Amino acid sequence: MNLRGARAIYTFELSRWFRTLTQSIMAPVISTSLYFVVFGSAIGSRMSSVDGVSYAAFIVPGLIMLSLLTESVSNASFGIHMPKWSGTIYELLSAPVSWWEAVAGYVGAAATKSVLLGLIMLATARIFVPYHIAHPAMMAAFLVLTAISFSLFGFIIGVWADGWERLQIVPTLIITPLTFLGGSFYSVAMLPPLWRHITLFNPVVYLVSGFRWSFYAHADVPVGLSLAATAGFMIACLIVVWRIFATGYKLKP
Amino acid sequence: MSKVAPPILSARGVAKTYASGVVALSPTDLEIRAGEIFALLGPNGAGKTTLISIICGLVNASAGTVTVGEFDNVRDWRAARGLIGLAPQEIATDAFESVWATVTFSRGLFGKPRDDAYLRRLLEDLSLWDKKSAKIMALSGGMKRRVMIAKALAHEPRILFLDEPTAGVDVELRRDMWALVRRLRDSGVTIILTTHYIEEAEEMADRVGVINKGRLILVEDKAVLMEKMGKRQLTIQLQAPLRALPDDLAGYRLELANEGHQLIYSFDAKGDETGIAGLMRGLHAAGLDFKDIQTSQNSLEDIFVGLVGVGA
Numbered sequence: 001m002n003l004r005g006a007r008a009i010y011t012f013e014l015s016r017w018f019r020t021l022t023q024s025i026m027a028p029v030i031s032t033s034l035y036f037v038v039f040g041s042a043i044g045s046r047m048s049s050v051d052g053v054s055y056a057a058f059i060v061p062g063l064i065m066l067s068l069l070t071e072s073v074s075n076a077s078f079g080i081h082m083p084k085w086s087g088t089i090y091e092l093l094s095a096p097v098s099w100w101e102a103v104a105g106y107v108g109a110a111a112t113k114s115v116l117l118g119l120i121m122l123a124t125a126r127i128f129v130p131y132h133i134a135h136p137a138m139m140a141a142f143l144v145l146t147a148i149s150f151s152l153f154g155f156i157i158g159v160w161a162d163g164w165e166r167l168q169i170v171p172t173l174i175i176t177p178l179t180f181l182g183g184s185f186y187s188v189a190m191l192p193p194l195w196r197h198i199t200l201f202n203p204v205v206y207l208v209s210g211f212r213w214s215f216y217a218h219a220d221v222p223v224g225l226s227l228a229a230t231a232g233f234m235i236a237c238l239i240v241v242w243r244i245f246a247t248g249y250k251l252k253p
Numbered sequence: 254m255s256k257v258a259p260p261i262l263s264a265r266g267v268a269k270t271y272a273s274g275v276v277a278l279s280p281t282d283l284e285i286r287a288g289e290i291f292a293l294l295g296p297n298g299a300g301k302t303t304l305i306s307i308i309c310g311l312v313n314a315s316a317g318t319v320t321v322g323e324f325d326n327v328r329d330w331r332a333a334r335g336l337i338g339l340a341p342q343e344i345a346t347d348a349f350e351s352v353w354a355t356v357t358f359s360r361g362l363f364g365k366p367r368d369d370a371y372l373r374r375l376l377e378d379l380s381l382w383d384k385k386s387a388k389i390m391a392l393s394g395g396m397k398r399r400v401m402i403a404k405a406l407a408h409e410p411r412i413l414f415l416d417e418p419t420a421g422v423d424v425e426l427r428r429d430m431w432a433l434v435r436r437l438r439d440s441g442v443t444i445i446l447t448t449h450y451i452e453e454a455e456e457m458a459d460r461v462g463v464i465n466k467g468r469l470i471l472v473e474d475k476a477v478l479m480e481k482m483g484k485r486q487l488t489i490q491l492q493a494p495l496r497a498l499p500d501d502l503a504g505y506r507l508e509l510a511n512e513g514h515q516l517i518y519s520f521d522a523k524g525d526e527t528g529i530a531g532l533m534r535g536l537h538a539a540g541l542d543f544k545d546i547q548t549s550q551n552s553l554e555d556i557f558v559g560l561v562g563v564g565a
Contacts (some may be wrong), residue, residue: 001329008361012354019349087345091404094309094339095362180367253271253312 005097009105010112013079024113025120028067032121035063036128039185050187051218057131061212062184064125068118068143069150069179069204073171076110076154081167084159084251092253099245102156103238110151111144131215138223139214145230146207147149152237159250160224179202188220203229260284261443262308262412267317269303277303278467285412285445290438292458292475293447294557300467301447302342305414309339311456321412335363337412340401342417342447348390352381352400355389356407363408372407378436379403398412402433406442413437415446419453431457451557455479463560470560479550486549487529489516492542499539505532516543 017024038054043082047055083089092102133139161167182204188196199205200221210226213219219226244251262285269278278300283290293301306312308319310326310333319326321333347355356372376382379399384392389400399417405413415434419427434457438444448454454461455475462472471478494513505528508517520527536543 002364004364004366005362008358012358015354016349086347087341087343088347090311090339090341090345091359091362093311094334094337096364097362098331138460145533248313 002096002098002101005095006101006104006108008110009092009097009102013106013109014112017075017109017218024117028071028121029124030119031067032124033061033128035059036125039127050190051216053216053218055130056129058187058212058216059130059185060122060125060129061215062182062208063213064118064121064143065120065146065182065204065208066179066184068114069175069207070171072110072114072147072150073157073175075113076107076151077158077161077167078154079106079110080155080158081161081164085164086197087118089251099242102245103152103241107151107155110154111147114120114147114151115143118147133215134217135214139211142207142211142226142230143216145157145227145234146211149230149234149237152234152241156237156240158242159244162250178202183208183220203233204229258287259506261287262302262319262445264319264320265317267304267307268317269300269307269312270315273377276467278307281469283462283469283472287411287443287445288438288441288462289459290434290444290446290457291460292454293445293464294449294451294454295447295464296449299449299464301429301464302416303467304469305339305445305447309337309414310334311339335408336411337455338408339414340398340405340416340418340488342420342451344394344397344401346389346397346400346404348388350389351386352376352389352392352403353385355400356403358406359407363384365408371409375403375406379433384515395422395429395512398432399429406437408444412443412445415444417447417449419448419450427453463557465560485520485527487518487520487532488547488549489518489536489543490514490545491516492544494561495541499541499549501539502532505535507532516541 035058039059043056044059049055050058077128083092096103157167157170161169182202183199183200188199188209190206191199206221206226209220210223210230213223213226243249255434264281265277266280267278268276268280268281270276281304283304291485293304295301303312307314307317308321308326310330317334322323322336324330324333324336326333350358351522353372353376354375357367360367373382376385379402381399381403384396389397392400402413402415402418405415418434419430422430431453434444434446446453446457458475460472461475461478463470488510491514494515495509498507498509506519508519509515518529518532520529525527
């Protein structure tokens with residue numbers, strides 16, 4: 001086992017992030033603040049509470065989930081696409097590093113960034129909204145599990161994409177619509193019946209619902225189902241990543 | 254050097270056909286001796302990089318096996334890869350990283366414990382120590398290439414692959430690179446380099462493999478190769494130009510060149526009788542005066558062109 005190899009990738013990836021730490025922190029702090037000023041205070045003050053929670057507080061978990069998904073996918077896809085594009089991937093491929101060691105390094109670093117970002121947003125939200133967290137351990141579990149799952153997904157996209165344009169396609173065309181339609185800003189119960197059924201095919205609904213449950217102990221779908229959906233997605237991504245390395249898809253001719 | 258020792262690396266029947274159907278490498282056998290400098294010589298697209306990439310694990314072989322040390326590079330891939338360092342043809346580095354960060358990364362990636370003293374010596378040997386904190390993008394092309402070599406050596410491999418180490422490097426830097434490669438060999442590293450500069454193989458290699466169109470045409474000690482295939486030539490600068498060879502000299506392998514101003518005589522330097530003395534007497538008898546004579550040995554270039562074929 002080459003744990004040193006995995007650690008080398010992990011610290012290398014994180015140090016890239018720390019070099020631009022100010023931007024990395026400022027971006028989510030500013031975007032969270034804007035969301036809360038607009039949706040929380042300006043619009044939210046005119047809206048009735050949802051499921052017994054003020055609208056501003058209601059959108060906290062959804063907003064964090066939204067950023068967590070987007071950041072995880074973009075961090076991880078960038079992390080592996082960059083060496084593929086610049087050619088430095090030769091080193092990874094010629095090193096005594098197994099597929100899961102490489103994944104632990106790249107995906108671990110991407111997920112770490114996302115989790116830290118989520119926590120920063122959580123802290124920022126506190127300035128605007130008094131929220132409470134009913135199940136902190138479950139909240140942390142959802143945060144970490146989602147970060148890992150979507151970093152894995154981002155890793156797959158990063159390997160698959162043949163150029164920077166394609167790298168953007170999946171996040172723009174799939175992730176963003178799914179997150180916006182995934183109940184970040186509304187409760188599924190608020191939708192017309194037909195849409196309520198259609199929306200249940202959106203995996204993000206389960207993530208947002210489970211995450212919100214860990215805050216307010218109220219969910220659109222059973223929390224066990226949320227957890228199972230997230231874990232299922234993670235396992236599916238792991239299998240794909242394992243096959244990528246086993247076959248050398250888009251990595252080894 | 255030519256003593257028989259177990260090879261440090263051997264490829265057996267290694268072949269590669271890409272998904273597109275292109276046959277990049279026909280079944281190839283190759284053995285590399287510990288401590289030698291082996292030059293893989295061939296024109297662009299001959300299959301040099303494909304062969305190296307298979308050995309280093311960057312490309313899956315379509316057939317054949319590679320043994321590094323005593324390890325199969327597929328079954329015991331971890332152990333096999335640990336013995337190899339690769340400096341690829343394209344300079345690919347993380348432009349924003351410092352030299353020190355990138356070599357420590359390389360060492361860690363190969364699972365070696367941190368050893369700052371070793372890395373310091375390595376960078377000093379490569380004249381990179383005073384640039385250790387510099388960002389790679391701020392370095393010159395020659396320095397970047399040395400950084401690639403430093404990365405390849407960071408985990409103390411026993412075999413170093415240098416894929417076209419002097420491609421696009423000016424003459425002076427090329428000489429520095431050659432000196433560096435010799436120093437590395439003296440430190441005990443086996444070196445396999447690819448090149449399409451014949452001069453480079455001739456200058457540095459102990460043995461030369463010639464590859465063309467995916468086939469390893471020949472593998473030979475450089476000296477033997479030069480001797481075996483090396484003809485010598487005697488060039489005679491004539492005082493006055495000749496229109497045709499005099500009949501007296503018909504028995505010699507002579508050519509007129511440079512519009513009759515030169516006589517070129519080819520001979521086998523290894524033969525007991527080179528025929529030079531007889532030729533001199535013949536020239537005298539024919540009344541031909543000459544102002545200069547010189548002999549030259551065929552270069553590897555001539556041999557190479559002879560093997561690969563002009564314009565092939």
